[in-house]
Amino acid sequence: MLTRTPRSSSDKNSLLARGVMLWRCIADEYEQTILVGKYENGAKLPPESEIAARYGVNRHTVRRAIAELGARGLVRTERGSGTYVKTDKLDYRIGQRTRFSEIVAAAGHEAEGRLQGHRHEPASEEIAARLGLKAGADVVRLEILRAADRVPISVATTWLSAQRYPDAAKIFRQLRSITRTLDRYGITGYARKWTRISAGFTDAVDAGRLRLSVHRPILVVESLDVAADGEPILTSRGRFAADRVALIVES
Amino acid sequence: MLTRTPRSSSDKNSLLARGVMLWRCIADEYEQTILVGKYENGAKLPPESEIAARYGVNRHTVRRAIAELGARGLVRTERGSGTYVKTDKLDYRIGQRTRFSEIVAAAGHEAEGRLQGHRHEPASEEIAARLGLKAGADVVRLEILRAADRVPISVATTWLSAQRYPDAAKIFRQLRSITRTLDRYGITGYARKWTRISAGFTDAVDAGRLRLSVHRPILVVESLDVAADGEPILTSRGRFAADRVALIVES
DNA sequence: CCAAGTTGTCTAGTTCAATAGACAAGTGAT
DNA sequence: ATCACTTGTCTATTGAACTAGACAACTTGG
Numbered sequence: 313m314l315t316r317t318p319r320s321s322s323d324k325n326s327l328l329a330r331g332v333m334l335w336r337c338i339a340d341e342y343e344q345t346i347l348v349g350k351y352e353n354g355a356k357l358p359p360e361s362e363i364a365a366r367y368g369v370n371r372h373t374v375r376r377a378i379a380e381l382g383a384r385g386l387v388r389t390e391r392g393s394g395t396y397v398k399t400d401k402l403d404y405r406i407g408q409r410t411r412f413s414e415i416v417a418a419a420g421h422e423a424e425g426r427l428q429g430h431r432h433e434p435a436s437e438e439i440a441a442r443l444g445l446k447a448g449a450d451v452v453r454l455e456i457l458r459a460a461d462r463v464p465i466s467v468a469t470t471w472l473s474a475q476r477y478p479d480a481a482k483i484f485r486q487l488r489s490i491t492r493t494l495d496r497y498g499i500t501g502y503a504r505k506w507t508r509i510s511a512g513f514t515d516a517v518d519a520g521r522l523r524l525s526v527h528r529p530i531l532v533v534e535s536l537d538v539a540a541d542g543e544p545i546l547t548s549r550g551r552f553a554a555d556r557v558a559l560i561v562e563s
Numbered sequence: 564m565l566t567r568t569p570r571s572s573s574d575k576n577s578l579l580a581r582g583v584m585l586w587r588c589i590a591d592e593y594e595q596t597i598l599v600g601k602y603e604n605g606a607k608l609p610p611e612s613e614i615a616a617r618y619g620v621n622r623h624t625v626r627r628a629i630a631e632l633g634a635r636g637l638v639r640t641e642r643g644s645g646t647y648v649k650t651d652k653l654d655y656r657i658g659q660r661t662r663f664s665e666i667v668a669a670a671g672h673e674a675e676g677r678l679q680g681h682r683h684e685p686a687s688e689e690i691a692a693r694l695g696l697k698a699g700a701d702v703v704r705l706e707i708l709r710a711a712d713r714v715p716i717s718v719a720t721t722w723l724s725a726q727r728y729p730d731a732a733k734i735f736r737q738l739r740s741i742t743r744t745l746d747r748y749g750i751t752g753y754a755r756k757w758t759r760i761s762a763g764f765t766d767a768v769d770a771g772r773l774r775l776s777v778h779r780p781i782l783v784v785e786s787l788d789v790a791a792d793g794e795p796i797l798t799s800r801g802r803f804a805a806d807r808v809a810l811i812v813e814s
Numbered sequence: 815c816c817a818a819g820t821t822g823t824c825t826a827g828t829t830c831a832a833t834a835g836a837c838a839a840g841t842g843a844t
Numbered sequence: 845a846t847c848a849c850t851t852g853t854c855t856a857t858t859g860a861a862c863t864a865g866a867c868a869a870c871t872t873g874g
Contacts, residue, residue: 330587330631331584331586331590332583332587333584333832334831334832335582335832336581336582339582360850361850369833370833371834372834375852376832389851390850390851391852392839392840392850392851393850393851394849394851395851584860585861586861610819610820611820611821612820620862621864623861623862623864624861624862624863626821640822641821641871642822642869642870643819643820643822643869643870643871644870645819645820646821
């Protein structure tokens with residue numbers, strides 16, 4: 313061991329970043345070791361008391377760090393038993409009938425969709441072309457955060473014609489589902505026409521919303537959904553947490 | 564503006580990262596804008612009260628953020644006048660006579676060297692070859708943090724023969740200078756024999772010591788110093804904060 | 815010199831991170 | 845069934861972050 317000059321160097325001090333809370337440092341430390349593959353899926357973390365002792369920290373502080381890991385979808389805790397690593401990913405099947413809530417429910421999880429923001433804006437050329445509108449036409453823009461079992465899965469920016477669906481935001485905020493929102497407008501069956509998948513990294517905003525660090529990988533999914541008669545309904549640009557989702561494409 | 568669902572979204576909320584203090588977020592924000600070149604050297608920051616208003620935050624919080632920027636060597640504050648950006652770098656001339664304290668003093672700053680850690684260890688083949696020892700020979704290893712005007716400039720790992728300089732660590736801790744430490748052993752004139760410069764990025768440990776973010780650029784300086792008779796004395800591996808230092812090589 | 819503007823310092827109060835200890839509730843193996 | 849072990853919850857305390865307001869000390873330009 314290196315002998316350190318400043319003071320008694322418990323493992324606690326080696327973590328301490330100025331202005332960053334202790335529990336956050338511990339959570340980040342464990343996230344690294346988990347993401348780097350040191351723990352297999354389902355592996356058990358050391359008991360809280362042991363982690364606390366190792367870092368020279370109170371058990372409550374460790375509990376808070378673990379709660380953060382849970383919110384990030386990295387671990388699951390079982391009372392009386394222990395804390396277990398979750399590195400398996402949600403299989404997200406992309407096909408003609410792609411409905412977030414159905415996919416998540418089929419996997420045995422609780423789906424949730426929250427409207428983070430919305431506005432009316434003139435359509436860019438790109439968006440207008442997708443929706444079959446003139447460039448500059450009024451469109452509704454929705455920012456939607458989707459989660460499975462309270463763990464954020466994706467953030468999506470969705471555009472719809474403001475003329476046809478003027479109150480889409482208000483209705484979505486109540487019903488929390490695109491499918492049910494369109495149902496209000498009499499659209500009963502809509503289908504995915506095309507999907508474009510690329511990759512990138514989280515920026516500060518998406519990282520916050522998805523409870524990820526900055527510079528984590530994301531899957532960027534652009535898509536167009538059309539009505540039964542082929543008329544464009546909505547187009548979307550979703551950013552999926554690649555640490556938590558795998559996209560399955562039918563072939 | 565996007566209408567946000569959760570709550571009133573002042574600019575303050577857009578910064579808030581869970582587990583990170585407000586002042587730290589503000590400091591990081593300003594560090595980014597400074598490092599990205601938005602401010603010229605010597606440019607004046609907005610007054611504290613204006614920054615506070617902009618973020619919807621108390622002035623004391625802003626003061627703390629600015630103090631952090633000062634500690635990182637990015638700004639200098641002048642009472643009654645304002646806060647000014649410092650992006651100029653310390654010119655660090657590398658020659659036969661390379662003495663940290665002399666270089667810093669010549670630039671009109673206050674030099675400081677602190678021993679962060681030390682130990683005896685067997686020399687690696689590389690280190691042994693440099694020092695003219697057998698591989699595995701006992702060497703003293705020092706971890707030294709150097710600063711100019713309290714701003715960290717470099718961290719260096721230095722190796723000396725443990726047989727010849729057994730108490731190097733103890734003496735350095737008192738005298739805080741390699742030159743004066745060697746003087747105790749009767750070495751009055753020593754000279755740089757070779758210097759090897761490469762580049763890299765901060766790891767978590769060096770970032771903390773140098774008060775830098777992780778993944779900031781560093782200059783890696785490996786070197787060998789010899790006595791007047793050509794006998795190897797010490798070899799070193801320094802990591803210099805590239806944001807704060809420019810190396811000047813005589814030709 | 816004067817006045818406006820800016821940084822430095824002080825006091826006071828609220829909120830929350832972290833510590834400390836104790837006990838309840840649940841699990842798993844003997 | 846019992847016992848050791850683990851997670852969940854509760855209370856209480858300390859210290860730091862952040863807010864709020866006021867005033868002193870200093871700089872700059874007119």
